[in-house]
Amino acid sequence: MSGAAIVMMLVAMLAIWGALVVALLNLRRSDHSASE
Amino acid sequence: MSAVTEDSGKSTDGFASRKVFILAAIGSAVGLGNIWRFPYVAYEGGGGAFIIPYLVAIFVAGLPFLYLDYAMGHRYRGSAPLSFRRMSKGAEGIGWWQVLVCAVIGVYYAAIIAWAARYTIFSFGKSWGDDPEKFFGGDFLQAAADPGPTMDFVPGLLIPLIVVWVLVLGILALGVQEGIGRTAIILMPLLLVAFGALVIFALFLDGAPKGLDALFSPDWGALKNTDVWVAAFGQIFFSLSVGFGVMITYASYVNRKTDMTGSGAVVAFSNSGFELLAGIGVFSALGFMAQASGVAVDEVVASGIGLAFVAFPAIINEAPGGALIGVLFFGSLVVAGVTSLVSVIEVVIAGFQDKFNLSRRAATAMVGGPMAVVSVLLFSTTGALTVLDTVDKWINTFGILAVAVVSMLIVAHVAKKLPVLADSLNRVSSIRLGTVWRVVIGFVAPLALIYLLFTELKGLIEEPYGGYPQGLLITFGWAVVIVIPLLAFALASLPWRDKSMTDDVEDVTAEEEVR
Numbered sequence: 001m002s003g004a005a006i007v008m009m010l011v012a013m014l015a016i017w018g019a020l021v022v023a024l025l026n027l028r029r030s031d032h033s034a035s036e
Numbered sequence: 037m038s039a040v041t042e043d044s045g046k047s048t049d050g051f052a053s054r055k056v057f058i059l060a061a062i063g064s065a066v067g068l069g070n071i072w073r074f075p076y077v078a079y080e081g082g083g084g085a086f087i088i089p090y091l092v093a094i095f096v097a098g099l100p101f102l103y104l105d106y107a108m109g110h111r112y113r114g115s116a117p118l119s120f121r122r123m124s125k126g127a128e129g130i131g132w133w134q135v136l137v138c139a140v141i142g143v144y145y146a147a148i149i150a151w152a153a154r155y156t157i158f159s160f161g162k163s164w165g166d167d168p169e170k171f172f173g174g175d176f177l178q179a180a181a182d183p184g185p186t187m188d189f190v191p192g193l194l195i196p197l198i199v200v201w202v203l204v205l206g207i208l209a210l211g212v213q214e215g216i217g218r219t220a221i222i223l224m225p226l227l228l229v230a231f232g233a234l235v236i237f238a239l240f241l242d243g244a245p246k247g248l249d250a251l252f253s254p255d256w257g258a259l260k261n262t263d264v265w266v267a268a269f270g271q272i273f274f275s276l277s278v279g280f281g282v283m284i285t286y287a288s289y290v291n292r293k294t295d296m297t298g299s300g301a302v303v304a305f306s307n308s309g310f311e312l313l314a315g316i317g318v319f320s321a322l323g324f325m326a327q328a329s330g331v332a333v334d335e336v337v338a339s340g341i342g343l344a345f346v347a348f349p350a351i352i353n354e355a356p357g358g359a360l361i362g363v364l365f366f367g368s369l370v371v372a373g374v375t376s377l378v379s380v381i382e383v384v385i386a387g388f389q390d391k392f393n394l395s396r397r398a399a400t401a402m403v404g405g406p407m408a409v410v411s412v413l414l415f416s417t418t419g420a421l422t423v424l425d426t427v428d429k430w431i432n433t434f435g436i437l438a439v440a441v442v443s444m445l446i447v448a449h450v451a452k453k454l455p456v457l458a459d460s461l462n463r464v465s466s467i468r469l470g471t472v473w474r475v476v477i478g479f480v481a482p483l484a485l486i487y488l489l490f491t492e493l494k495g496l497i498e499e500p501y502g503g504y505p506q507g508l509l510i511t512f513g514w515a516v517v518i519v520i521p522l523l524a525f526a527l528a529s530l531p532w533r534d535k536s537m538t539d540d541v542e543d544v545t546a547e548e549e550v551r
Contacts, residue, residue, distance in 0.1 A: 001245045005252040008084025012252070012312055015091060020309045023301035030295045030466035 049212040049396070050289040056213065057290045058299050059220040063375030064286065065277045065307040066227070068148060071369060074311040075318040076339030077271045079251050082258025089259065089268035090308075097484055098272040099304050100476040103469060104444065105278055106296045107457035109287025113541050115386035116281035117528065119288065120443075122540045124451040130443050132524035134281030135387040137435040140516060141280075142381045143407055144424045146204065147415035148341075149377060150196035151176075152369035155345065159352060159362025168349035173421075176345075183422035183504045185414060185512075194416035201408040204377055208385055209400040212289050216378055227371045231310075234364035235317035238324070241355055247323020250333035251315055266491055269484050274432065276307055277376070279440030281383040288386075297467035318343070321351050321361070328354045341421075344369060381407070393533035422504060423512050429501055430513035433492040435520060441485045448478035 001009075051057040078086045112119035117131030154176070158164060164171040173179045178190045207215045238244060258264045277283060287296065319333075325347065326333040338347040348365055352358035381404065389399035414423055448454050454477060458469040501509055532538055 001249040002253055004254055005084060005249045008087065008254050009248060009252040009316075012084065012087045015087060016305060016308045016312050020302070020305035023298070023305050026466055027295060027298040027302055030298050 050291070051217050051286075052213045054290065054294045054299060056217040056221060057286065057294065058302055059224045060216055060375075060379070061283065061286055061299075061303045062306045063220040063224055064282050064379030065275065065303060065376075066310045066372050067275075067277070067376035068145075068369060068373055069271075069275050070307065070311045071231075071314045071318070071372060072340050072343045074271060074275065075251065075315040076337065076343070077267050078315055079319070079337060081264040081267045082255045082261075083250070084252040084254035085256050085258055086264070086268065089265045090272070093265075093268040093272040094304060094308060096476060097269050097481045098276050098278070099300065100473050101273070101278040101440070101444075101481055102276055102283060102300045102304055103297055103461065103473065104447065104457065104477050105283035106287040106300055107461050107469075108447070109284040110290065110292070110294075110296055111457055111460040113288050114537075115288065115390045116284050116383060117387045118390040118537065119284050121528075121538050123447070123453055125538075127446055127451060129521070129525035129528035130439065130446060131281065131284075131387065132527040133439045133521050134279075134284075134443070135384050135527075136520045136524055137280050137431060137439055138282070138380045138383040139403075139407060140427060140431050140435065140520070142377060142384065143411040144415060144427050145373065145377050145380065146200050146408075146411050147193070147197055147420060147424060149370055149373040150193065150200045150415075151345065152366045152373060153200065154192065154196050155349070156363055156366035156370060158349075159359050159366055162349070162353055162358065162362070164349045164353075166353070168353070169346045171349075172345045177421050178418050179421055180418040183502075184419055184508045185423050186417045186419040188418045189416055190418060190420075193420060194412065197412055197416045198408075200374075200377075201404070201411065204374065204381060205400055205404040205408065207378055208381060208404065209397050211396055212382075216382060219378060220375060223371050223375055227368060227375075228310075230364050230371065231313065231317070231368045234361060234368065235313055235320070237357065237361060237364070238317045238320035241320060241324035243324040243327025244320035245323065246327055247319035247321065247333055248316065250323065250337075251319040263491075266484075266488050270488055272308075273440070273485065273488075274436070275311065276304060277379065279443065280436045281387075282379045285383050285386045286379065293464050295465045296461050297465040297469065301467060321355075322347070324355060325351045341425075390537065391527075391530070391532055393537075422502070422508065425502055426504060426508055426512040427516060429496075430509075430517050433489065433496070434517035437485055437489050437492070438517070439521075441482050441489065444477055444482045444485075448474070448482075454478065 051060065078090070081089065108119045108123070112122040114122060115131070116134045117128050120131035121128035164176075176192065178188075180186050180188070207219050209215065210218075273279065290296070322336050323333055325336045329336065336347065344366075348362070352362040355361055384403045384407070385396075385399045388394060388403050389396065392399075394402065414420070447457070454474045458473060462468050500506060501513070
């Protein structure tokens with residue numbers, strides 16, 4: 001794989017799977033604030 | 037007793053928890069398109085550079101549109117026709133338009149699942165032999181020489197298709213939580229494990245890096261090409277199951293106090309996360325194929341039916357542990373497909389259940405029976421493939437896209453309900469909908485989709501789709517998409533069995549806030 005391809009693969013993984021993790025954390029946080 | 041059961045106006049059924057709703061919504065969004073369409077669209081649309089238009093499309097069209105659907109179901113608590121009716125008396129037809137689009141999709145989607153189920157079994161013995169392409173069109177589909185419907189039934193297509201219908205209608209007859217919810221709870225983790233195993237396996241194949249290089253090498257010049265942006269919007273739009281009633285229906289089964297926008301973000305990024313995984317798996321396998329045949333990756337790239345039923349069997353023939361790859365790949369298609377099919381048919385069942393005040397089982401039988409019959413008549417014969425291909429193309433473009441645009445414009449500019457809908461979600465949700473959301477739904481998203489619609493229209497007028505005869509395209513393409521809205525407004529004009537149902541429901545969350 002070329003360097004550019006590796007970088008873009010990591011960018012895509014970080015952006016999309018990272019966003020999923022952030023979305024899950026946000027949902028968990030909103031649970032906590034709702035129950036307070 | 038949950039809020040859902042008190043004010044939905046129908047049977048005491050809804051998702052038992054937010055988690056079940058999210059799993060069911062992911063099950064609906066993650067379908068065949070994630071596996072066999074996204075990898076190709078990304079590859080064609082600039083490879084690694086495609087991530088930019090793709091992310092823009094998620095934020096500019098995908099999430100806002102998903103929230104619109106959620107808001108409709110969450111605020112008006114009904115099937116698509118009932119939700120639109122409660123929003124505005126004249127808008128009920130749009131809900132029926134969505135219902136009928138779903139009915140058509142269900143009829144042919146079931147056939148693809150049946151084929152994938154058959155291929156899961158074929159994988160054990162690589163029954164397709166040395167020439168998978170010849171096998172698919174010949175021994176398997178026994179495709180007629182002339183495109184179009186026939187009455188020559190193929191037992192190998194008929195039996196699995198009947199099995200799929202019995203299974204899916206059985207799930208739906210059990211109800212929202214017991215049927216749809218439970219299926220999602222079992223199948224979604226299974227899909228992740230099976231597909232995850234497939235991807236890991238594919239990554240270790242010789243040539244996998246070559247495939248990933250082809251998928252992720254960025255072509256920055258592609259970003260100047262409007263078609264690439266249109267493709268990104270199209271992929272997000274079709275992949276998320278927005279705009280044709282599914283998410284309205286599912287959102288109506290959720291407790292009123294559910295954080296809808298927070299849940300929607302999880303659904304949207306799970307859907308995209310799965311697509312990315314599919315891209316990695318599919319291109320690793322294609323890289324292996326290219327290496328094994330001594331050709332460049334661009335010579336083995338495929339999508340859709342060609343990828344699944346021709347390219348993958350060829351890969352399975354060559355790869356070490358091919359049978360396992362086959363079972364995981366086709367099994368994943370079946371699982372992803374079943375949860376999507378369930379959601380599409382639920383839109384139809386819920387619509388008829390509300391309007392004619394039917395029990396769950398009666399509605400399932402009344403709706404599912406005729407759909408299954410049409411499905412079997414059209415798609416277990418030697419004419420299956422060409423009819424399926426035609427209906428799919430037209431219903432995606434002039435069914436889903438058209439009704440999505442019309443519904444957004446009517447909600448935003450005729451009924452002017454965006455502020456009401458935003459309020460309804462904002463009271464209970466973590467991600468707030470403000471001016472940006474209203475501008476996107478009122479202007480940006482409809483304009484992007486109208487552009488997409490015209491691009492498709494131009495293409496279809498310039499040359500006959502698939503090189504098929506005009507008679508086929510008119511009957512199973514144009515006629516279908518023209519009759520649907522007409523029939524929809526006819527259904528809307530019929531009286532409601534229980535007239536009190538069409539009254540707007542109280543906004544329970546608003547009341548509680550006042551207290």
